[in-house]
Amino acid sequence: MVTGQDFRILRIGHAALRVTDLAAASYFYVDVLGFVVARQDSKALYLRGLAEFDIWTLALLESREPGLDHVAFRVEHPEDLEVLEALHRQLGIPTKRVEEELEPGQGPALRVATPDGHPVEFYHSFEQVPVYDERGRVRLPMRTLHQARGVPPYFIDHINVRVADPESSLSYWRDLLRFSISEYAVRDGHIFAAWLRRRRGTHDIAVVRANGPSLHHVAYHLSQPSDVLRAADLLADAGYRDRIDFGPGRHGTTDAFFLYVRDPSGNRIELYFGDYQRDLDGEPIRWEWDDYDTGGRLWWSPEYPQRFLETTPVNTTWP
Ligand SMILES: [Fe+2]
Ligand SMILES: [Fe+2]
Numbered sequence: 001m002v003t004g005q006d007f008r009i010l011r012i013g014h015a016a017l018r019v020t021d022l023a024a025a026s027y028f029y030v031d032v033l034g035f036v037v038a039r040q041d042s043k044a045l046y047l048r049g050l051a052e053f054d055i056w057t058l059a060l061l062e063s064r065e066p067g068l069d070h071v072a073f074r075v076e077h078p079e080d081l082e083v084l085e086a087l088h089r090q091l092g093i094p095t096k097r098v099e100e101e102l103e104p105g106q107g108p109a110l111r112v113a114t115p116d117g118h119p120v121e122f123y124h125s126f127e128q129v130p131v132y133d134e135r136g137r138v139r140l141p142m143r144t145l146h147q148a149r150g151v152p153p154y155f156i157d158h159i160n161v162r163v164a165d166p167e168s169s170l171s172y173w174r175d176l177l178r179f180s181i182s183e184y185a186v187r188d189g190h191i192f193a194a195w196l197r198r199r200r201g202t203h204d205i206a207v208v209r210a211n212g213p214s215l216h217h218v219a220y221h222l223s224q225p226s227d228v229l230r231a232a233d234l235l236a237d238a239g240y241r242d243r244i245d246f247g248p249g250r251h252g253t254t255d256a257f258f259l260y261v262r263d264p265s266g267n268r269i270e271l272y273f274g275d276y277q278r279d280l281d282g283e284p285i286r287w288e289w290d291d292y293d294t295g296g297r298l299w300w301s302p303e304y305p306q307r308f309l310e311t312t313p314v315n316t317t318w319p
Contacts, residue, residue, distance in 0.1 A: 005083045005086075006032070006076065006079035006083070007075060007076075007077075007078040007084055007087075008077070008198075008268075009073050009074070009075055009076075009080075009122070009177055009178070009179070009198045010073070010074045010075065010076055010132070010160060010198060010199070011074055011163075011199050011204055012071065012072075012073055012074075012156060012157075012204040013057065013068075013072040013073055013123065013126065013156075013160060014054065014055065014056065014057040014058065014059065014071070014072045014206065015057070015058055015059070015067070015071045015072070015155065015156065015218045016056055016059035016060075016061055016063075016069035016070050016071075016072075016103075017056075017058070017059070017060055017061070017066070017068060017218065017263075017265075017267045018061050018063035018065060018066050018067050018068070018265070018267075018315075019060045019062060019063065019066060019263065019265040020062075020063065020064065020065065020066060020071050020264075020265045021062075021149040021262075021264060021265060021267075022043070022044075022062045022264070023244065023267070024110040024262060024264035025264060026045055026060075026188065027166070027263060027264075028263050028264050029045070029047055029060065029263070030045075030047065030150075031149070031150070031216050032114070032150055032234055032235065032238045032240070033151055033152065033153060033231070033234070033235075033269075033271075034050070034148055034149045034150020034151050034153065035047035035048065035049065035058065035150070035151040035152070035153060036048050036049070036050060036148075036152070038055045038056040038104075038282065039055075039104045039105070041202055043061065043062045043148065044059060044060065044061050044062065044085055044287070045059070045060040045093065046059050046060075046103075046104055046105075047266070048057075048059070048129070049152065049153040049154045049155045049156065049220055049221070049255075050141065050142050050144065050145070050148050050152045050153065050154055050156075051141055051142040051143060051154040051155050051223070052100070052129065052155045052156070052168065053120035053129050053131075053141060053146060053197060054103040054105075054126045054127070054128065054129070055126065055127050055128065055129055056104075056105065056128040057102075057155070057156040058104065058156065058218070058220075065313060066161075066263075066265040066266040066267045067117065067214075067215055067267070067312040067314055067315065068119065068161075068173060068215040068218075068311035068312070068313075068314040068315060069315050069318075070111070070119040070120065070121050070315060070318060071118070071119070071120055071121070071159050071205075072076030072109070072120070072121040072212075073108075073120065073121070073122055073123075073198075073204070074108050074121050074122075074123060074124065074126070075123070075124050075193055075261055076124075077110070077124065078107075078124045078125070079289065080122070080124065081097075081108065081110045081122055081123075081124065082107070083111075084110055084122055084214045085097065087176065087185040087265040087285060088110075088112050091115075091176075093112055093113065093114070093115060094113045094319055095110060095111065095112050095127070095312045095319060096109055096110075096111045096112075096223065096319035097109070098110075098111060098113075100125070103125055104127075104319075105127030106123055106125075106126055106127075106312040107123055107124055107126060107268075108124075108125075108127030109122060109123040110122045110123075111122050111318060111319035112169070112296045112319060113318050113319055114169075114172055115171075115172050115193045116161075116163040116164070116165075116166070116168065116172060116212060116213055117163070117164075117212060117213030117314065117316070118161055118163075118213050119314055119315040119318030119319070120128070120316055120318075123230075125250045129141045129200075133238060136155075137149065138309060142200075142252055147225075150188065150229050150234060151222055151223075151230055152223075152229045153221070153267050153269065153271065154220070154221050154222055154223050155219060155220065155221050156218070156219070156220055156221075157201070157219040157221040157270075157272050158203045158204050158205060158206065158210065158218075158219045159204075159205050159217070159218050159219070160205070160206040160216040160218075160219070160270075161205065161206070161207055161208070161210065161213065161214065161215055161216060161314070162208050162209070162210035162211065162212040162213065162214045162215075162216055163207045163210070163212035163214065164208075164210075164211070164212045164213075164302040165209070166190075166191045166192065166193060166194055166207050166208065166209050167190060167191050168236055169207045170194060170196075170207070170281065173194075173195075173196050173205065173207065174196065178198075179196035179197060179198055179204070179205070180196065180198070180280040180281070180282075180283070181194050181195065181196055181284035182195045182197055182201075182202040182203060182232060182254070182278060182284065182285065183202065183253050183254065183284065183285040183286075183287065183298060183311065184284055184285070184286060184287065185253070185286075185288075185289065185292040186243065186286060186287065186288055186289060187209075187289040187292075188289070190209075190315075191209075191294075192208070192209050192292070193206060193207065193208040193209065193253075194206065194207055195253060195254060195259070196271060197280065198280075199251075199277050200276075200277040200278060200279060201276075202253075202254040202255075202256070202273075202275040202276065203216070203254065203279060209310070210309070210311065213314050214311035214312060214313060214314055215267070215268075215311055215312045215314055216268060216311050217260060217267075217268040217269060217270045218267070218269055218270070219258075219269070219270035219271075219272040220269065220270070220271060220272065221272050222271055222272065222273045223269055223272060223273075224273065224275050225257050225274060227273065228247070228248045228258065228259050229248055229267075231248075231259050232244065232248050232259050233270045235243075235259075235261055240261060243261050243262045243263070243264075244260070244261050245260040245261060245262060245268060245305065245307055245308050246258070246298075246304060246305055246308045247257070247260055247262040247298075249298045249299070249300060250298070250299045251296070251297065251298065252287075252292070252296040252297070252298070253287065253292070253296045253297075254275040254294040254301040255274070255276055255278075255299075256272050256274050257272070257273045257274055258270055258271070258272055258273075260308065266312055268310075268312070270312075281284070
């Protein structure tokens with residue numbers, strides 16, 4: 001530890017993606033997949049899954065090219081932002097404090113450019129979805145299924161980014177921010193990929209070796225396994241067959257069901273269901289390359305499409 005003060009990151013909070021056509025993005029995410037619209041203006045759309053308490057978890061920002069604007073993580077206490085700011089500054093990592101409501105519903109935040117080149121934000125407070133109706137009775141967010149359309153997605157689960165050197169990325173994510181590795185894959189004696197979490201699930205973020213930094217995908221958890229098939233049907237029926245990258249299938253790593261699709265701008269979204277729960281102090285599970293290569297991506301087969309290796313850019317002007 002560089003600082004004597006404590007802090008705790010709780011979970012992934014939201015992702016902001018750049019889209020080149022906001023109307024096409026709205027049709028894809030809202031009309032077809034069934035994301036809930038929380039806020040919108042002429043340049044941005046703020047969405048959430050049906051079972052989320054944060055007012056939004058996916059921002060779509062109109063831009064000239066696709067990719068990741070930023071990914072945000074929630075911290076346990078407001079003071080954690082100061083601790084994290086000091087920690088990053090001591091290591092010479094660029095930081096910026098931003099005021100509340102710079103993004104709708106978001107409290108004060110700390111923005112950093114991670115050593116592996118990714119635009120990351122930390123925040124504590126965020127506007128919540130009302131849980132009481134006008135008569136004061138409980139109405140949980142997911143109990144609006146009668147108004148839902150599409151799949152619908154339930155909640156943000158994780159982000160997967162590409163980095164030049166996963167081992168040096170781990171000195172940030174694992175050693176500095178204290179993320180726990182659930183699983184990792186080793187190739188030629190070096191870590192090729194690692195799945196990292198601050199919750200009991202398998203990952204909030206995955207780092208994978210490639211020409212990083214870049215975005216591979218943002219994943220939303222669904223309500224049940226059959227919703228992965230339903231998503232494939234909906235996307236094919238709506239004319240997005242050529243945008244489906246990979247799946248439906250079951251991953252070997254994390255054991256989850258998956259479907260990958262590119263949005264109309266080219267950002268890859270994963271529709272995901274059912275990884276396992278395990279304590280954060282569990283010994284990380286190690287995949288040797290041959291094992292990972294034949295059964296890690298897809299448990300049922302070693303085959304995967306080459307287009308699955310493509311990525312989209314990340315915001316390099318952050319913070
Ligand atoms: Fe944000
Ligand atoms: Fe994923």
